[in-house]
Every structure is written in C-alpha cells, then in structure tokens.
Amino acid sequence: MEETYLELYLDQCSAQDALTPSRSPLLSPAVPYDVDMLTSSNPETAFNPQLEEVTEASGSFSAVDLSFLPDELSQENKDQTVIRSKHEVEENCKTQSRQIRLPLPSQLDAGLALNSSSGSGSHSHLHPADGNSAQPSPEKPHSMPLASITPMTPMAPISECSGIVPQLQNIVSTVNLACKLDLKKIALHAKNAEYNPKRFAAVIMRIREPRTTALIFSSGKMVCTGAKSEEQSRLAARKYARVVQKLGFPARFLDFTIQNMVASCDVRFPISLEGLVLTHQQFSSYEPELFPGLIYRMVKPRIVLLIFVSGKVVLTGAKKRSDIYEAFENIYPILKGFKKA
Amino acid sequence: MNNTAASPMSAASSSGRSTGKSVSFTAELQSMMFSLGDARRPLHETAVLVEDVVHTQLINLLQQAAEVSQLRGARVISAEDLLFLMRKDKKKLRRLLKYMFFRDYKSKIVKGIDEDDLLEDKLSGSNNVNKRQKIAQDFLNSIDQTGELLAMFEDDEIDEVKQERMERAERQTRVMDSAQYAEFCESRHLSFSKKGSKFRDWLDCGSMEIKPNVIAMEILAYLAYETVAQLVDLALLVRQDMVTKAGDPFSHAISATFIQYHNSAESTAACGVEAHSDAIQPSHIREAIRRYGHKIGPLSPFTSAYRRNGMAFLAC
DSSP states (O other): OHHHHHHHHHHHHHOOSOOOOOSOOOSOOOOOSSOOOOOOOOHHHHTSOHHHHHHHHOSSOTTOOOTTOTTOOOGGGGGSOOOOOHHHHHHHHHTOSSSOOOOOSOOOOSHHHHHHSOHHHHGGGOOOOTTGGGOOOTTSOOOOGGGGTSOOOOOOOGGGOOOOOOEEEEEEEEEEOOSOOOHHHHHHHSTTEEEOTTTOSEEEEEETTTTEEEEEETTSEEEEEEESSHHHHHHHHHHHHHHHHHTTOOOOOEEEEEEEEEEEEEOSSOBOHHHHHHHTTTTEEOOTTTOSSEEEEETTTTEEEEEOTTSEEEEEEESSHHHHHHHHHHHHHHHHHTBOO | OOHHHHHHHHHHHHHHTHHHHHSOOHHHHHHHHHHHTSOSSOOHHHHHHHHHHHHHHHHHHHHHHHHHHHHTTOSEEOHHHHHHHTTTOHHHHHHHHHHHHHHHHHHHHHHHHOHHHHHHHHHTOSOOTTHHHHHHHHHHHHHOSSSHHHHHHHOOOOOHHHHHHHHHHHHHHHTOOHHHHHHHHHHHTOOSTTSHHHHHHHTTGGGOSSEEOHHHHHHHHHHHHHHHHHHHHHHHHHHHHHSOOTTOTTTTTSOHHHHHHHHHHHHHHSOGGGHHHHSOOHHHHHHHHHHHHOOOSTTGGGOOGGGGGSSOOSOO
C-alpha cells in the first residue's frame, strides 16, 4: 500500500491546481496537523461501526472503550492516512460524546472550503456514503487542497522517479494530556508500566497494539515512540490517554504533534562514500572509524540521511512523510552517480 | 631524534611496563595503514615499527597529561588535560574538536532512530547532548588569553590534511571493484576506540596513579589513530621523494598524492616482483620521523618542551 503514497505524492506535485470532486465530501475539516497526504478510501470498511472493531483490536486493553474518541481507526485502516482536526477531537469529546462521527478515511475534497469552517460547520458535510460503495479502485489521485497552502519544491519528473519507497520505521510523537498526573498511582494500577523515580522521572508504559512505548511525565506531557505510521502513533497515544483517563485523571488530548519520523530503504547497489564525501563536502560527514555510514545533512527538506556502503539509506529528522519522500528523491540521482561498479 | 634515540626509550618503557607489550595491535595496524593509503598488504616490520612509535608517544603523552592533571589537583586525567597539551598546534586542535563534535552529533542522530536508544539515553539521567562540545568550549574559554582558541569554533576553513587524505582515499578506491572496496571499507572502520579494554591494557593504564576517564580515553584513541595517519602521510611523502625521476626538474614539487597514483600504476604494470615496493618500508617511517622532529631555526635546539622525550609528538 505504500506505493500509493508515493504515486499520490508525485501526482500531487504535478497537478497542483485541480480540485477533483470525484468523491463525495465526507471528511470533516482538514486542518491537517499531522499528515498532508491524500489517501485512497477503503470503501468496505468505511462504514463499519469502527468503534467496536477498535475495541476488539486493542490488545492488552480489551476492556478499553474508545467510543469517546470519534475519529478512531479500525485495524484495517491502519495503512491509510487520516486527516484530523484537533478542534474536532476537542469538541466531539465534550459535546457529542455518543454521536458517531465517521471521519472516514477517505480523502479530503475541496478542503480549502472546509478549512475555513469551524468544527461544527464541518459536520454538515458528513453524509452517508452513497456514492462511495461503488468506488473504483483507489488509484485515482486526488487533489491536495493543501497544495495551494504549502509551497512545494519543484520535483523531478515522474519518469526519473526512483521507484523505491522508503519504509517508515519509527515515529516519535508528543501529546499534552493537560493535567497533573500522579505517576505512582499510574504505575501501580496500569498494566505494563514501569516507574523508577530514582532513575528517571516518568512512567514507561508499553502496549502491544500498535507496538509502542510511551513516556508519561507528571506534568501531563507524554512521548510516544515506536509506531510505524502517523495514524498508528496517534492511535497508540490515544490508547495511553485512555488508560490514564480510566485511572481517574481528567486527561485530554492536546497538541498531538509528530516530532520525528525515521524511514529506511535500499537502493540495491554499493555506493562509493569516499567520492560522495569529497564532492558534497558541505553537506556530508564521514568518519568510518566512528560510524560506518556517511551522514548527509540535506538542507531542503531539512532531513538527515545516513548512507551506507551497502546501499542502505536511513532518513531521519522529518516531521512529515512528504519530506522523507522528497529527500529520497533528491538523493537518489546523487547516489546513482556514485555507484560502485 | 631518530629511532636509535627512541629505542632505549621503548626498551625502558617495555621493561617498566612489561605487561603493556604483550598486547599487540600489529594486525589492526596493518589494516589501518591500508585504509590510510598504504598498499593492500602492508609490511609486518613496518606495522611493528609504527606500533612502537605510537605506543611510545602515547605513553609519554599520558605521562605529561598526568602531570598537568596533578598540577590542577584533579583525580583523573580528563579531556581538559589533553586539550591543554594540544593548545600549541591550532590545526590539530581544530581537527580534534571537529572529531569531538562529530561524535556528539552522531550519538544524537543515532539516538533518534532507535526508540530503545532513546530510552537508554533518558534513563542514563545526565544531560548528554553535546557533552563533549560543552567540555571543550568551557575549557578553551578558561585558558584562552588572546581569543584565538575560541575563534576556532567559528572557523570554517578547509582542513588541508584531511582534504588530502580524502582525495587519496577516493583515488585509491576508484580502481577497486566492489569486493575490494568492501574490504577497504571494513578496514576503514577499524579504530582504537572500538577495542577499549585492549587499548587500555596496551597503554598499561592500570598501573598509573592517575587514570584517564572515558572521554580522555576517547581522545587518546583518536590521537593514536591520528598518529598512525600522520606517519602514513609523511612516509608516503618520503617514499615519493626517494624515487628519483631522471630528467624531471619538478619532481619534488609535484604533490604526494599525484605521484603515488603514478607510482602504483607503474609498479603494478611491472610484474609482481615490484609488488613489495608498493608497501611502506620501515626506512620510510624512520626518515619521516627524523624529518618531522628536525626543526629548522635559530632556536630549534632550545624550543619545545616535548624535546626531552627525544621524539616530537606527531599528534599534537
């Protein structure tokens, strides 16, 4: 499914203006705090009562009822990105706790118009997906409403595209639960939690699905690491928040931000690092006695790449998935130039 | 100044620290020299000689660092003492600082990649970010009278020695196929810092009164590697000079890197008998040390505190 992301991204770059209304607008407003990618919708799961599925799917917390979280994903949708609005989350939590908003994992449409509307205004756009069930295959790219907001760097034409998609390996995100926490109480009552105040002033909690680790601080701030995609990171953070909530704290879910994304891929040919460090001196550092990889600091986008002789490339420092893809597409022709015969 | 002066030193050091000599880095040194520009199979005698030189120099450096440490009343030899010893040579000091910053930067990046590393770092408690950089900056701040040391932090000039080494490496690898290149890369990964305990034993740190701490050991490993690199650089230069080219008045002016390339092309064209001339000979090393220590100038016999050891330090 990863290939569709790259396709969509590249298409978006070449077709920045069209707003194709090919699908019925379903999603609530897009102030896309975490992801700015279109996704293909998965019509079969689109209208499932997702919440029940979520509760079943959540591994060790089978009793966790996430119904208060309206924009939850089911397991099948984990590959798809979802656009969320934090306002929506906030408001829904408070006002419409039982009302099921279906923020279907379908793409944004004419999002610019929706962007300006507030959370309540967006709800009028939700209507049952009559057209959706007869959806064609999710190949059709959709316009990126953000295209006009975020300036895109000029991309290489698709014909020169590498055909390799970096796979996300780790996402680090933070969220503010906005209430003071009693770490001892959390550690005593929660499963899979460790707390050693002499070593470190936070509770370390782990869940199995999505397989992640969270550091929960007494101030209410939380760091979530180990997820393999943005929505998994968000889902995991939600689960942790739910655990804390169940223990009696008035936990909220504020300012969820992706802090770092790490991806890796393989260009499948050996690379001459000596040549690369010589020609790209101002960007690269290579000290083989210290670290076997060359550290390449790309300026635009601001990503750090670790390039190894074997052809493996690790990209880190990204806040958005598109940065990773862009960085890789930038480096690929350079690496081809230093291919070791 | 040459090896004859050094050998009573090494004999003395070996008798005084006999345990140090049982540990040998000869095999690693051979690989290291290959990665720094020597032939594919450096000579064993050369490696033994290089090991001797590096060992002696490091022991002396450690002794001086211990003295400095005692002067300021510290209980361990730390990075500050070594930085103090290096204060005279700006270029080498700058290279060391760049190395330390790179180490910080690398651990910062690697930490962000693996979530386990992130946890480890948080759990270790102390504020580890840019630790070495802070130490270096604080110390240089304290000893800097004229401001030139602190100016080094902003200095962005190209390090010519490093540049030459990079070019030499690139030239060396250009003709390799991927199997040879893989081997070359493996030998480039070798360093003294990876073999921490063996390195400590080699220097016989156990028998010292004042021992170096972790960062000081890192710096010492780096200085050992730098010494080897310097020796190889100089030996290659000497070797180039030794080859007389008939009728070429500018043979001395052409850079070492160019001639070396030329040489290896010639010697590989000749059959394998010549193969050994590719490798650095012990005589090259000795001549390099002699030339390095031979300061030309009116006051040269009287300058440099390092003279009393009979051998000028290559690394600082």
